[in-house]
Amino acid sequence: xxxxxxxxxxxxxxxxxxxxxxxxxxxxxxxxxxxxxxxxxxxxxxxxxxxxxxxxxxxxxxxxxxxxxxxxxxxxxxxxxxxxxxxxxxxxxxxxxxxxxxxxxxxx
Amino acid sequence: xxxxxxxxxxxxxxxxxxxxxxxxxxxxxxxxxxxxxxxxxxxxxxxxxxxxxxxxxxxxxxxxxxxxxxxxxxxxxxxxxxxxxxxxxxxxxxxxxxxxxxxxxxxxxxxxxxxxxxxxxxx
Numbered sequence: 001x002x003x004x005x006x007x008x009x010x011x012x013x014x015x016x017x018x019x020x021x022x023x024x025x026x027x028x029x030x031x032x033x034x035x036x037x038x039x040x041x042x043x044x045x046x047x048x049x050x051x052x053x054x055x056x057x058x059x060x061x062x063x064x065x066x067x068x069x070x071x072x073x074x075x076x077x078x079x080x081x082x083x084x085x086x087x088x089x090x091x092x093x094x095x096x097x098x099x100x101x102x103x104x105x106x107x108x
Numbered sequence: 109x110x111x112x113x114x115x116x117x118x119x120x121x122x123x124x125x126x127x128x129x130x131x132x133x134x135x136x137x138x139x140x141x142x143x144x145x146x147x148x149x150x151x152x153x154x155x156x157x158x159x160x161x162x163x164x165x166x167x168x169x170x171x172x173x174x175x176x177x178x179x180x181x182x183x184x185x186x187x188x189x190x191x192x193x194x195x196x197x198x199x200x201x202x203x204x205x206x207x208x209x210x211x212x213x214x215x216x217x218x219x220x221x222x223x224x225x226x227x228x229x230x231x
Binding site (some may be wrong): 090 | 155169214217
């Protein structure tokens with residue numbers, strides 16, 4: 001199975017900050033990568049797929065980049081509603097589809 | 109509006125069984141592939157099982173293979189997960205999630221999720 005590793009596992013940031021989360025795959029996955037946002041007690045929500053395609057309705061302050069093994073999720077101007085846990089997921093090779101361990105963005 | 113509503117979770121003893129259901133509405137259920145994903149308390153997401161739109165293709169995570177059975181009833185717009193021989197490590201919130209294959213033509217992008225149902229395996 002392809003292993004997905006996110007960094008950092010958590011960090012603190014302030015509203016208005018530009019933040020970047022990194023995801024690394026244990027082998028090349030082309031651009032077959034998705035990002036999800038999960039708030040406490042809620043279901044995950046799809047933000048980005050194909051590494052950089054924004055899901056309908058997702059604010060443009062979210063962006064994704066990368067291909068092969070290294071990917072990033074960037075929030076250009078952090079809003080209060082963006083404090084959450086973010087997961088990357090590969091869908092290049094299956095089964096299994098695999099997720100990163102998550103990155104928690106907390107309020108500084 | 110797409111809605112996925114899970115039910116059937118609860119407290120069960122180790123070795124016991126439980127059947128989860130996911131009621132779908134707001135889309136043509138029979139055209140979509142579906143998945144179960146779980147999340148242990150305080151942990152990350154783990155894909156559990158996949159079923160094709162017709163039910164002819166099924167996959168399982170190694171951690172549940174031989175114990176869990178995924179199925180669907182397209183006439184009832186429902187997805188199921190029969191869980192047998194439950195273990196403490198199966199304790200988690202179980203989500204049903206729609207696969208966007210019918211839209212993106214790529215399998216594995218989960219575009220809608222239910223609110224989840226909690227399964228607790230404990231004596």
